[in-house]
Amino acid sequence: MKFTSEPVQAKQSAIVDGSAAQTSLAGTCAMPRPMEREDWNRRYASEELIWTADANRFLVAQTESLSPGNALDLATGEGRNAVWLAERGWTVRAVDFSDVAIEKAKRLANARNVADKIDFREADLRAYEPEVQSFDLVALIYLQIPQAELAPILVRAARAVAPGGTFLLVAHDSANLKHGYGGPQRSDVLYTAEQVVVALGGEIAIEQATRVERPVQTTDGLKVAIDCLVRGKRL
Numbered sequence: 001m002k003f004t005s006e007p008v009q010a011k012q013s014a015i016v017d018g019s020a021a022q023t024s025l026a027g028t029c030a031m032p033r034p035m036e037r038e039d040w041n042r043r044y045a046s047e048e049l050i051w052t053a054d055a056n057r058f059l060v061a062q063t064e065s066l067s068p069g070n071a072l073d074l075a076t077g078e079g080r081n082a083v084w085l086a087e088r089g090w091t092v093r094a095v096d097f098s099d100v101a102i103e104k105a106k107r108l109a110n111a112r113n114v115a116d117k118i119d120f121r122e123a124d125l126r127a128y129e130p131e132v133q134s135f136d137l138v139a140l141i142y143l144q145i146p147q148a149e150l151a152p153i154l155v156r157a158a159r160a161v162a163p164g165g166t167f168l169l170v171a172h173d174s175a176n177l178k179h180g181y182g183g184p185q186r187s188d189v190l191y192t193a194e195q196v197v198v199a200l201g202g203e204i205a206i207e208q209a210t211r212v213e214r215p216v217q218t219t220d221g222l223k224v225a226i227d228c229l230v231r232g233k234r235l
């Protein structure tokens with residue numbers, strides 16, 4: 001299948017749909033275990049990018065008016081967002097627990113001549129503690145992790161935002177499972193903006209918490225994926 005618009009989640013859905021079918025998600029079977037580092041490494045194993053090299057459209061829209069400073073990109077994957085930020089003048093720290101993804105992200109950064117602007121770090125976000133109030137932008141774009149593990153990651157991420165800085169989360173919304181296109185086919189790694197706001201626990205002033213639609217052009221026509229978006233600021 002060929003996608004012409006931000007294929008990142010569309011391709012992903014094809015893979016996740018396959019595993020969901022094997023584990024009989026609908027109905028009586030237990031939720032399959034969450035994807036761990038080695039699972040992500042296997043997914044990233046191919047030479048070519050499994051996601052697109054283009055930055056996420058919501059990250060672009062939400063950050064292009066910001067003055068570049070230092071950014072923290074959590075769950076950077078193959079680095080598309082970190083690279084875009086670096087091209088815009090940001091100094092970026094990009095974190096992911098997949099060493100295979102980090103290697104691909106470094107190659108992308110090299111190819112786009114911004115390798116010297118990005119500090120890649122291999123770390124598990126469940127244990128990673130970024131410096132408090134140190135980043136002008138902290139972004140989490142499509143981190144798929146069970147809800148119980150997400151909350152402390154969100155709090156540490158929000159704490160890392162410097163005074164005047166921005167927090168941005170984009171994720172597959174819970175509504176996407178039934179009403180949207182693609183994305184993980186398991187409810188435990190999907191969120192609503194409201195849940196994210198609650199988990200943040202007042203750590204950051206919320207500017208926007210909403211459901212957003214992401215049209216995806218596929219060979220079967222235009223489909224609409226549903227994401228959640230939370231933007232906050234440290235006052």
Ligand SMILES: C[S@@+](CC[C@H](N)C(=O)[O-])C[C@H]1O[C@@H](n2cnc3c(N)ncnc32)[C@H](O)[C@@H]1O
Nearest residue numbers: 040075076077096097098123124125126141142
């Ligand atoms: C769907 S990809 C999104 C990548 C990137 N943000 C993007 O938008 O292209 C999710 C990423 O989260 C990473 N990830 C999942 N759980 C993680 C964890 N506990 N610690 C660090 N990275 C994690 C995976 O390795 C994967 O690269």
